[in-house]
Amino acid sequence: MKHIKIALIPGDGIGPEVIAEGVKVLKAIEKMDSDISFSFTTFPYGCEYYLENGRMMDEDGIEKLKEFDAIYLGAVGYPGVPDHISLRDLLLRIRKEFDQYVNLRPISLLNPSLTPLKSRTEEDIDMLVIRENSEGEYAGAGDWLFPGKPEEVVLQTGVFSRKGTERIIRYAYEEARKSNRSLTSISKGNALNYSMVFWDSVFEEVGKEYPDVKTFSYLVDAASLYFVSNPERFEVVVTSNLFGDIVTDIGAAITGGLGFATGANINPEKAFPSMFEPVHGSAPDIAGKGIANPIAVIWSVSQMLDFFGESNWGKAVLTTIKDLLREKDYHTKEIGGSASTRQVGNRFVEKLIKSMSP
Numbered sequence: 604m605k606h607i608k609i610a611l612i613p614g615d616g617i618g619p620e621v622i623a624e625g626v627k628v629l630k631a632i633e634k635m636d637s638d639i640s641f642s643f644t645t646f647p648y649g650c651e652y653y654l655e656n657g658r659m660m661d662e663d664g665i666e667k668l669k670e671f672d673a674i675y676l677g678a679v680g681y682p683g684v685p686d687h688i689s690l691r692d693l694l695l696r697i698r699k700e701f702d703q704y705v706n707l708r709p710i711s712l713l714n715p716s717l718t719p720l721k722s723r724t725e726e727d728i729d730m731l732v733i734r735e736n737s738e739g740e741y742a743g744a745g746d747w748l749f750p751g752k753p754e755e756v757v758l759q760t761g762v763f764s765r766k767g768t769e770r771i772i773r774y775a776y777e778e779a780r781k782s783n784r785s786l787t788s789i790s791k792g793n794a795l796n797y798s799m800v801f802w803d804s805v806f807e808e809v810g811k812e813y814p815d816v817k818t819f820s821y822l823v824d825a826a827s828l829y830f831v832s833n834p835e836r837f838e839v840v841v842t843s844n845l846f847g848d849i850v851t852d853i854g855a856a857i858t859g860g861l862g863f864a865t866g867a868n869i870n871p872e873k874a875f876p877s878m879f880e881p882v883h884g885s886a887p888d889i890a891g892k893g894i895a896n897p898i899a900v901i902w903s904v905s906q907m908l909d910f911f912g913e914s915n916w917g918k919a920v921l922t923t924i925k926d927l928l929r930e931k932d933y934h935t936k937e938i939g940g941s942a943s944t945r946q947v948g949n950r951f952v953e954k955l956i957k958s959m960s961p
């Protein structure tokens with residue numbers, strides 16, 4: 604029996620609404636498979652917690668979370684708490700402290716009706732973006748000198764260590780080799796003359812160990828254009844923290860929006876818990892209405908199961924998502940439907956159970 608200890612951080616806004624549906628899916632799987640079990644412990648961390656306690660999580664929050672195999676997070680951030688606090692003190696802190704240096708963001712079109720791109724099919728848009736998740740432009744290094752004075756200067760330093768750059772690029776080569784797909788590096792060596800020249804040289808250097816992997820290298824501006832004009836160019840993509848954040852939002856835009864974008868923050872060595880979460884934020888504009896799309900958070904369940912070696916379940920969840928999307932009655936509002944978050948979650952579970960019964 605495999606037991607997975609999950610820390611739930613539903614967070615703010617639509618976070619708790621969508622996480623509830625993801626948990627429903629995990630509980631349904633546990634019922635169907637006597638070889639897997641999950642336990643859930645909920646942590647109230649988020650902006651409400653901050654307003655009450657002056658911090659985003661317990662003082663020993665990291666120690667507490669360390670006990671778990673996985674963290675399943677909804678979203679954090681809400682008006683009233685500056686975004687740089689909610690993001691840095693919870694989300695980025697967890698990613699950093701648990702050395703979740705790989706951010707896996709699949710960009711796959713799950714149903715042709717979801718893309719705004721003319722005549723594009725599931726075959727055209729099917730890539731995996733591997734984003735560096737522990738340093739780079741989000742390292743939090745810099746300075747703010749002479750604040751408020753005419754000579755004010757702000758420095759934001761990108762940190763690209765050899766260890767950090769090499770391990771993410773190597774991970775991407777391994778993934779490309781394993782899945783027999785090409786690997787594209789996205790960088791910006793023409794303008795960022797230290798960090799991205801270094802990135803490009805490491806990409807080339809590590810590539811010598813993978814002569815069987817076909818590679819491409821694009822500047823981030825050109826890559827952004829190709830994401831829209833020629834998404835079929837991309838199979839496995841590796842890029843830095845900032846560029847990965849931005850290009851995967853373009854990826855979301857061409858595959859149905861943020862309700863369909865998921866991401867796994869992985870510590871491949873399993874020395875610390877990995878974190879699974881939708882890419883979207885807390886969506887204050889629709890929070891509390893029960894209309895948020897839970898597909899991204901359900902897709903996170905698929906990523907979680909893949910990570911723990913349950914790829915049959917991972918695949919079953921993804922296939923059921925695709926099946927469900929064929930039913931227009933279960934489309935949420937932002938894609939033109941009228942189904943509620945709960946209706947989508949319930950229908951998903953119903954279909955998953957049906958697809959797995961003999």
Ligand SMILES: NC(=O)c1ccc[n+]([C@@H]2O[C@H](COP(=O)([O-])OP(=O)(O)OC[C@H]3O[C@@H](n4cnc5c(N)ncnc54)[C@H](O)[C@@H]3O)[C@@H](O)[C@H]2O)c1
Nearest residue numbers: 678679680681686861862882883884885886889895896937
């Ligand atoms: N991972 C995270 O926790 C995360 C990520 C991004 C933003 N944030 C935070 O969330 C807050 C809101 O940020 P934002 O408005 O820029 O981004 P957002 O992702 O919350 O919302 C952007 C737009 O997408 C829509 N949307 C998002 N998720 C949806 C879903 N599941 N179903 C239907 N529509 C959905 C929203 O209604 C909104 O119109 C901010 O505080 C921000 O810092 C958190």
